[in-house]
Amino acid sequence: MLRALLLITAGLVMNAQAVAQVKNPGTVVKAISEEWTTLDPAQCYDLNCGEVLHNLFDTLVGYNGSNPQIVPLLAREVPTRANGGISADGRTYTFKLRPNLRFTDGTPVTARDVEYSLRRMLVVAAATGPAQLLSEPLLGTPDLPDAKENPDIYAVIERAIRATDPHTVTIRLAQPFAPFLTILTNPYFSVYSRSAAIRAGAWSGTARDWAQHNHEESGPFQRKQPLGSGPYKLAVYDPPHSLVMVHNVGYWRGPARIRRVAIQVVPEDSTRMLMMRAGDVDIIDLPPALLSQLEGVPGVVVTRNLPAVSLNGLFLNQKVTGHPEQLGSGKLDGQGIPANFFSDVHVRRGFAYSIDRKTIVKEILAGQGIARQSLAISGLASEQPGVGYGYDPKKAEQEFRRVFGGQLWQKGFVLPVYATNDPVRNSILQLLKRNVEALNPKFRVEVQQLTTQDYFARRSKGELTAWVGNWTLDYYDPHNLFEPWTGPDGTYATAQHYSNPQIDRLLHQAIVETVPAKRQALYRQVQGLQARDAFGIPLYQVVDSGIRREWLGGRNFNLATVGDSFYEMNK
Template sequence: MKKVLLILLVLTVAFSAFAGGAKEQPKKEAAPAAEKKAEAPKPAPAPVKPAIKNPDTLVYATYGTIDTLDTAKAYDTASWTMLRTMYDTLVTYDGSATDKFVPVLATEIPTLENGGIVDNGKTYRFKVRKGVKFHNGDTLTPEDIAYSIKRNMVLDVGGGPDWIWFYIFMGTYSSRDGNGKIVVNFKDIDNAVTTDGDYVVFHLKKPFPPLMGVVAGAWASVYSKNYIVSHGGWDGTEATWKKYNNPKEDAETMYDKECGTGPYKLDRWEKGVEMVVTRFDGYWGPKPALKKGIYKVVKEWSTRKLMLLQGDADIATVDPLYYPEMDKEKGLTVYRNLATLNVGGINFNEKISTKDNPLIYSGKLDGKGIPGNFFADKNVRLGFIYCWDEQTFLKDIVNGHGMDPVTPVPKGLPFKDFSLKSKPYDKKKAEEYFKKAFGGQVWEKGFKVDLLYNSGNKVREASDKMLAENVMSLNPKFKINVRGVEWSEYVDMIRRRTMPIYFIGWAPDYPDPDNYVYPYMHSTGTFAGRASYKNPEADKLIGEAAVELDPAKRKVMYYRLQQIWLDDAVGIMNNQGIGNRYMKDWVKGHYYNPMQSSPFDLLPVLRKEY
C-alpha cells in the first residue's frame, strides 16, 4: 500500500526593531529582546479522500462469464464465486487456513472425540443447525442436505463436479460407463447419505482423509428440496431418477435460479453481462454490511482499469501483465505475492469430436485441417511441447508472478517431486518430432487448426500467440489461427470435446494431490477425460493413492504419477500463480485463502469505509 504523507515545515524568525528621537538621551543599555520560541511544525491537512461511491454496493469487474447456477454442473471459478454468496455448506475453511474448518450449517466439526467420526473413518455424522431459513421461507432440515447431495449424483452432469461424490461414496467416478449407459443402482445413491434425527450421515466406501475439504466446496451447497421439486426438478424417488441423469446443456433445473440459505439471494442475471445479488434479511448468521453485490463482466482491460480508478468498480481483475502500471496508481489497496494452489496448462485433445467442428477445418490431415486423432500421436504432442517457451512466459507474460509446476501437483502440497524438470524450449527437437509425426505426413502436408482463449484473458491470449508463432516458424505449412471466445462458450467446447488444444487453469476442489492427478491424469478426470487420455497404470495408482493412509506409500505413488505425466507427454503444465489483488482503498475486511475462487467470495464479510 502506498501512502503519501505531505509535511509542511513552517519556520518563524523574530526580529527586533529600534526607534530614535530628535534629542539624544543618555544611552542606556538596551534590555535584550525577548526571544520567541519557534512554533512546532504544523502537519499538512490530510488529503481529502474522494466520496465512497455506492457505499452499500460492491462491484467486481472481471472477464470470466458465469456458466451455471446449478451445483451439479458448476465446475468453474466464476460460477463457484457466485454460488458461495447465495448458498451455505455444512462446513467451511477457517479464515486463511486450508487445513482447519469451522461449522456452518453443521453445529460442530465431526471428530473421533465427539462421536462424529465412526466406523474406522467411513461414517461421518453432522448435526444440523436449527432455525435456518431458505430464501423462499422454507426451514432447513437434514433431509434437504441429504437430497442436495443425492441430487448432484442423480444429475451427474458430464464434465461436472459430481465425480467427487461417486468416488467418496462408491469408489467409482460416474453413474455411467464410457458409452453413457447408467451402471449404478439407485439404492447405492440413496444409501450414501442418510438422516438420523437432527443428523445427516455420510457413508463412505473407504476412509477419505480430505473429506472436510470436499464438504466445504461449492458442489456441497444445500438446496431447498421443496423448491426444486416445485420447479420441475427431481422428486427424490427411484422411479424418476434416470429421467434427470446427465441433462442437456443448460437444461438443469437450477441453471438460472437459486434457493439457498446463504447471506445473499439472486436479484437478476444477464448472462455475459452481470449478475446481481441482494442481501437476504432472513439470514441466520452475521448480517453482511453490504446490501448488494454486482459481478460485472468487463472484457476490455482499459475499461476495467478506468472503472477501478474512478471507483465505479471496487475490485477488478488485473492480469500480471498490468501489475507494473497499476502499482503506480493511487487510491488502491494492493495485496501482493499471494501464493496460490492454482495450476494452469495446455491440454491436448487426443480424440477431437469431428462432427460440425469448425475448429479443425477439413477434419483431415491434408494441410487444410487436422483429423480427430491428431494429438493421439505422441510425436505431435512433443512437437508442441518443445515449442513452449516457459522462461519467456514467466518473465514477459506473467511478469515473474508465477512458477513452473512441471507436473499437475503444485508446490505447497505434500508429495511434490522437485527433482523433475520440464522439457526445455528447443525448436530443433520440436522439428525432429514433427517430422516423425504420422510417419512424416505432418511435416510434408502441414495442418490448420484454431487455438482459442477466453476473451479478456490477456495471459492466455499472449501465451497462445507465442506458442502458435513458435510452431508456425518451423514450417510454412503449419497454420494456427488464434482467436478469443466467451468464457462460457470456451468451457462448453472443452466439455463437448470439440476443442483440439486449450489453455485452462485448475483451482483445487480440496487441497490434496489427489485433486490434481485425478482431473489431469485419470481417464474419467475433468481434463484427461475430455482429452481422451488413458493410462491404466495411472488410473490404478490414482485410485489407490487417494485412500492410502500411509504417507510413505502415498509418496511413492504420487512420485510415480508425476513421472508418468512427463513420460506420456500428456500436456504442458506451465504456471502456478503468484497473484496480486487490486481494490479501492475503501474496501475493508479482505483476507486471503488459496481456496477462494475470487475476492468476490468475501462479499458477505467486506465493507466500504475509510
Template sequence: MTPTAAVWRFTDMKRILTLSLLFLISAAVHAQQTSTATYVHLTSRRWHTFDPANAFDVVSHIVTGNVYESLLAFKSVSQTDAFKPFLASRVPSIENGLISKDHLRYSLPIRRNVRFHDGSLLTAEDVRYSFLRFMLLDSDGGPAALLLRPLLGVSSTRNASGKRLISFQDAARAVTVKGGQVVFTLKKPDSSFLKLLASLPIVTSMAWAAAQKDWDGSENAWISFNARPADQTGLHAKMNGTGPFRLERVEDDELVLARHDGYWRSPSALERVRFKAVPNGGLRLFMLQAGDADSSYLEDSFRPYAKAAKGLRVIDGRPDTDLGEMVFFNFKAAAAGNEMLGSGRLDGAGIPPDFFSDIDVRRGFAWAFDYEQFARAAYGSLARRVRGPFPSSMAPGADGAPYAKDLQKARDAFQNAFGGEVWKKGFVLPVSYSSSNLTRELAAEALRSGLREVNPRFRVELHPLQSQEYYAELESRKLPLFIGGYYSDFPDPHSYAFGLLQSQSYFPKYQSFFDPEIDVLIEKAAAEADPAARRALYQGLSVLAEKTLPHLYTYAAPPLRVCGDWVSGYDSADNTNNLHANNFPYFYSYSKRPRP
C-alpha cells in the same frame, strides 16, 4: 529483450493506451460508484449457470459460493487441514465418534434454526437431498464425480454408451439421515473427504427445488433427471441457499445479489453485490481506478499497472495454489464436421484426429515452447516455474523435472513422429483459448513462435473463443489443442491428481486421455492416511504425468488480488467454501468506507 518480447509488450501497452482513451470518455458520463452499501465486482465473462450441481466454471462457482453453503468451513486460508462447524454443528472425528474407526462412515449433525432465502428452515433431509441431487444429476461436463467416486466408487452414473452404472438405492444407502444427522458411507477410506465437504456449497431446499420442476427427491423421478442438460435444470436460473446473499435480479451481463437479512450468523455489512462482466482487462483496471468498481479479476500481465495505480491495493502473501497456464493435448479429437482439423490428414494442410496420440508429437511441442520468453512477457520477475501437477505447498517433494526450450530435441522428436511424416509434411493447427485472457494469448504466441523456429512447415494459428463457445467446443472434443488453467475443487493433492489425470475427470475425458496405471495410483493415494507414504505416491504420479505428457506446465505467478483502498476485509484469512484459497471473492468478509 528479444524482438518477440518487444512486440508482445508493445501490443499490451497499445491496448492499455487505447483503453485509457475510452475510459476518459466513459468516466466523463458515469458518476463514481460511491455507495458503501453496494459492492461492485468485475469479471472477465458471464456466469454459465446458477445450479450448484453444475457450477464448475470459475464465475458460476464464485456466484453460487456466495449464495449456497458447505457443511464445514476451513479454519483459515492457510489452515486447510483444520475445520470448524458450519451448516454442520460439529466437526466429525474419530475422537468424538462421528467418524467410524474404519474411516468409512462420517456423521454430521445439522445446525438448527438456519433459514433458506425463501424463509423455510434447513433440515437434515434437505442436506441429504442436495448431496444426492449433486451425484444423480451428473450432467455431461459436470462435477458429480467429486462425490460419486468416494461414495459410490464410480466416476460417472453412466458408461460411455449411456448405460447406468448405479441404482438409486446405491446412492440412497450412501447418504442417509439418522436423528438429525446426515450420514455418509464411503466405499473406501478417503483422507481428503472432510476437505471436500468444506468445499461444496450445494445445500438447497428439497421442497423449493421440486416447486421449480427440478428433481423431487423420489426414486421414480431420478432416471428422467439423470444427465439432464445443464441449462435445463430447475436451478439453472434460480437460487435458494442459506448463504449471506440471495439472488435479486439478472440484467444481461450483470447480476445483483442482495443481503440475506435472516442469515444465521449475522447479516452482511454489504447490502448488495453487483457482478459486471467486462471482457477487457484494461477497462476493468480503469473502472477500478475511477471507483466504478470495488474489486476485479485481472490477468497477471496487469500487475505492474495495478501496483502503480493510485487508490488501488494489491494483496500479497496469498496461498500459491495456481498451476498457471497449461497447454492441453487432445489425444483423439472429434472428426465429424470438425473444422479445427483442417484437411483432417497429415498432409501439411491440417492434422489427423489422433495427431497428439503420438508421444513424439507431444514431446516436440514440449521442447519447442518458449518457456522463458513467456515467463518474461506474462509475469516478469515474479514468474514461478510450475514443475508438475501439484503445488509444492500441498505435495512437498512431488515436483517433476520440467521441460525447457530445446530446438534440437524438438526436431529429433518431430522427426520420429508418425514415422517422420510430421517433419516432412508439416501441419496447420489452431490453438484455442479464452479471448478475454491476455496471458493465455501470450502462451499461445510462445508456442507458435517456438514451433516456427523448429520447422517453418509447422503453422500454429491463434484461435481465441468467447468463454461459452470455448467450453462448448472443448466438451464436444473439437479442440485438438487448447490453453487453460486449473483451480482445485478442494485444497488437497487429490483434487489436482483427479482433476488433471484421472481418465473420467473433466479435462482428461475431453482430451481422450486414459492411463490405467495413473488411475490406480490416484485411488491408492486418496486412500493413504500416512503423510510420507502419500507424498511418495504423488511423486510417482508426477513421474507418470511427465512420461505420458497429457499437458504442458509452464509458469505461474503469485495470486493477483486487487481492490480499491476503500475496501476492508479483502485480505481476510477466511476460507469459507474454499473461495479465498482459490483467490475467489467471499463478499461476507468485506465492507466499504466512503471513497475520499
C-alpha cells in the same frame, strides 16, 4: 447498451468523482466482466455463480478465511476417525448439525434438508453441472446417474445419503476417498430448504418423480434462488445485469458487517477501470495486461501474483483421428506427419525441451504466471526433485535425432498445432514454433486458429495434434489435478490417448490413502512417471490479481475457495 451504472445500494446515489471519504459505508459494490449462469446449486458450475452461492448458502464444512484448513459450518464438527465421524473402513461419514440453525425465513435447518440438497445434485445430474464431483466418491464413477440407462441407481443414491435423525446425516462412499471433505466445502454442495424447493416445483424428494427431473436443463431456480441459511439473502435479481444481497440478521455466526452487496455485470474493461478510479465500485476484475493502468492510482490497491489452482500445459495426441488432410501426406516424408507422430517418446521429449518457460512468463504473461515443469503447484503437491524438462535446444536436438531411427531428423515434418483466438495460447505456440524450427530447417510447425466451439469439438473427437490447454481444479486436492491430467479416465489423458497402468495403480492408492505424507509420496511417484513419458507437459501455473478500494478491509484470498466471501469484509 450498458445498463445504467446507478447500482442498487442502500438508497445512496453514487458520485462520479473520487472523494477521500468512504463511499456507501456498509455496502460493497463489485463489477465483474461476465454474468453468472444460475443460482441453482445443482446447475451452477462456474466461478461467478459459485461466488454468489458461497454467500447465500452454507455447506456442511468450509474454510476459515484465508486459511485452507477445513472447519465446521452447518456441521457441529468436522468428521474424523478420532471423533467417530469417519468409520474405521473410511467409507461412512457422519455429520451432526449445529443446534438452532435457521433458514432466512426462520424455519429450522434439519438433516432432511441436507439429505435432499445432496440427493438432488445427483438426481438432476446436470450435464454442465458439478454432479460428477459427488458421483465419483458416492457411486464409484464420475459418470452421471441416468434414469433411462440405469433406473435402479436411485436406490443407490438413497442408501448413500441418509438423514438418520433430525440432526444427523450419514454419507456412505463407494470406497475410501481421501478428498471427500474437501469436495463438500465447495459452494455447489450448499444446503437449502427441502420443503421450499418442493413448493417451488423442484423434485419431490422421492423415487416417484426422480426420473422426470433427471438431467433437467432448467429447473425452478433459473431466476430465483432456493431458500438458504447463509450470511446473505437475495434482495434483487436482474439477470444478466445485476443482483443485490442483504445480510441475514439471523445468521448463526452473527450478521455480517457489510449489510448490502451489489454485483453488476460490466463487460467493458475500460468502464470497470473508470468506475474503480471514481470510487463507484469497491472490487473489480481485470486482465493482467491492464493492471499497470490502475497501479499508483490514489485510493486503489492492486495485488499481483496470487497463485491460482490452475495449470497450463502442452498436450500431444499420439493417435490423431479424422480430417486426414490436416496431417499433410500422413507420412514421415517431410510433407506431413503420421497419425501416430507423438507415439514416439523422443518426439514428445524433443518438444518438451523446446519450451522456453522463462520467456512465456516474462514476455507473454507479463510476469503473471509461475513456470512449472511438473504437476506440483502451490500448496497442493510437493515436487519430485529433478523431474520435468527445462529449455535446452541441445537436448531437444538429441531427442529429435533419435526419432524413428533417425528418419525424422533427415526428412523433417510439417506439423499443425492448434489455438483459439486466445492471445496467450497463440503466442506460446508461436514461440514453440520458432524454437523448434530453429533446430532444423526441415522442421515446420503451423499454428492454426480455431473458434472456441470448433476447438473443443475437434479435441473431443481426437482430431487435434498438439495444443495448449488449461486445467482449473474443482476442489483443493491433488487428485483433481493428477487424475484429469494422467488418470485412465482423465480429461487430458484420454484426449492424448495416454495411459500408464503404473500411474493408474498409484492414483488409486492415493485416493484411498488418508495419511497426507503417504499421499504426497504417491503423487511424487506419479510426477516422475508422467515426466518420463512426457505427456501433458506442464508450462505454468496461473496467477490471479486483486483490485479493490483501499477503504475495503477483510478481503481474503484463499486458493481453496470460490470467489469473494463478503462476510469477512469491512468498510
